[in-house]
Amino acid sequence: MTEIAPIFQRAQAEGRGVLIGYLPAGFPSVGGAIKAATAMAEAGADILEIGLPYSDPLLDGPVIQEATHRALGSGTRVADVLRTVEAVAATGVPVLVMTYWNPVDHYGVAAFARDLAAAGGSGLITPDLTPEEAGPWLEAAGERRLDPVFLVAPSSSAERIRLITAACRGFVYAASLMGTTGVRDSVGSQAAGLVQRVRECTSLPVAVGLGVRDRGQAGEVAGFADGVIVGSAFVRCLLEAPDEGAGIAAVRDLAASLAAGVREGRKDPVM
Numbered sequence: 691m692t693e694i695a696p697i698f699q700r701a702q703a704e705g706r707g708v709l710i711g712y713l714p715a716g717f718p719s720v721g722g723a724i725k726a727a728t729a730m731a732e733a734g735a736d737i738l739e740i741g742l743p744y745s746d747p748l749l750d751g752p753v754i755q756e757a758t759h760r761a762l763g764s765g766t767r768v769a770d771v772l773r774t775v776e777a778v779a780a781t782g783v784p785v786l787v788m789t790y791w792n793p794v795d796h797y798g799v800a801a802f803a804r805d806l807a808a809a810g811g812s813g814l815i816t817p818d819l820t821p822e823e824a825g826p827w828l829e830a831a832g833e834r835r836l837d838p839v840f841l842v843a844p845s846s847s848a849e850r851i852r853l854i855t856a857a858c859r860g861f862v863y864a865a866s867l868m869g870t871t872g873v874r875d876s877v878g879s880q881a882a883g884l885v886q887r888v889r890e891c892t893s894l895p896v897a898v899g900l901g902v903r904d905r906g907q908a909g910e911v912a913g914f915a916d917g918v919i920v921g922s923a924f925v926r927c928l929l930e931a932p933d934e935g936a937g938i939a940a941v942r943d944l945a946a947s948l949a950a951g952v953r954e955g956r957k958d959p960v961m
Contacts (some may be wrong), residue, residue: 693784693812694837694860697736698895698916705911707952709734710897711945712788712921713928715774716766717757722911722934724777729942730924731783734949738778739921740813742771742830753922757929768797772809779810786839786860788815794827803830813837813860814904821857839863842888845878855892861917864887864898882914908951918952920944 701708711730715723727738743758743766750758771787779785787806794802794814806814812837819827821840831838837860842851844865855862866881881898888896897917902908904923911918924941933957 691891692835692837692860694737696786698861702735707915708736708897708917709782709949709952710737710739710917710919711735711924712739712741712919713924714743714754714758714761715771716743716761716764718928718934719764720770720774721765722938724774726928726938726941727778728781729780729938730945731778733942733945735783735904735945738783738785739788740771740774740778740785742768742787742793744790744793751922753771753925753929768793772805775806775811776809784812786813786815787811789883791816791819799826800830803834803836807834807836811836813839821853824857830860841865842884843883848887851888851893852891855888855894858894861895862892863919864888864896865900866898881911885915905947905951908948909954912952920948
């Protein structure tokens with residue numbers, strides 16, 4: 691059992707959802723990203739995702755694209771991502787890296803797994819890696835006790851969901867809608883149905899991402915999913931802040947509000 695599974699088990703026993711927060715490494719600076727992610731952990735985020743900035747982020751919306759563009763422009767590299775993971779993991783909150791596959795392939799699959807584990811990372815989320823092509827990563831992740839997390843979408847067939855979830859460990863990432871990342875005025879109507887379809891294929895926890903921006907939406911999603919993933923709303927706090935300190939404070943406040951929201955969404959603790 692890795693560090694991720696006990697987080698979901700504890701939350702289920704407490705009758706609440708799990709809050710998973712995302713921030714890219716290197717934005718607004720390497721040190722600023724570490725401080726912001728640490729603030730999220732201290733304010734109630736259960737699991738953290740650290741994004742590896744990528745030059746062609748096809749699935750990311752304009753908010754995350756802008757942040758990763760600035761991170762790359764300031765010279766952020768894989769070594770900075772791993773340093774961020776190490777610093778944030780020191781808080782005691784499990785940390786996963788969210789990345790497109792090309793940087794991992796370029797770095798070396800076995801070497802990346804080795805260095806991620808050495809930094810205290812708990813796993814890897816790979817939005818553009820298919821299970822059919824994931825053999826080397828699944829082998830390396832298994833050797834280093836890292837959780838491979840894959841995405842399912844509303845368009846995924848039952849057969850596809852079974853294939854994807856069979857390759858997952860830790861939890862399944864359910865994209866609540868089709869399209870790029872970004873906050874939405876409402877949670878995608880397909881989200882609850884997708885979670886149910888995933889649960890028919892696996893006993894792994896299901897976390898919903900893409901679109902959640904506030905406490906009310908977090909509570910709504912926690913009412914039918916095991917976890918709530920929030921990214922763009924946190925990144926926007928940093929983008930719109932007048933300075934780094936104000937951005938980190940805004941991230942902390944949002945994390946506390948969302949953490950309260952995931953506790954409101956569930957009323958069925960396991961005794």
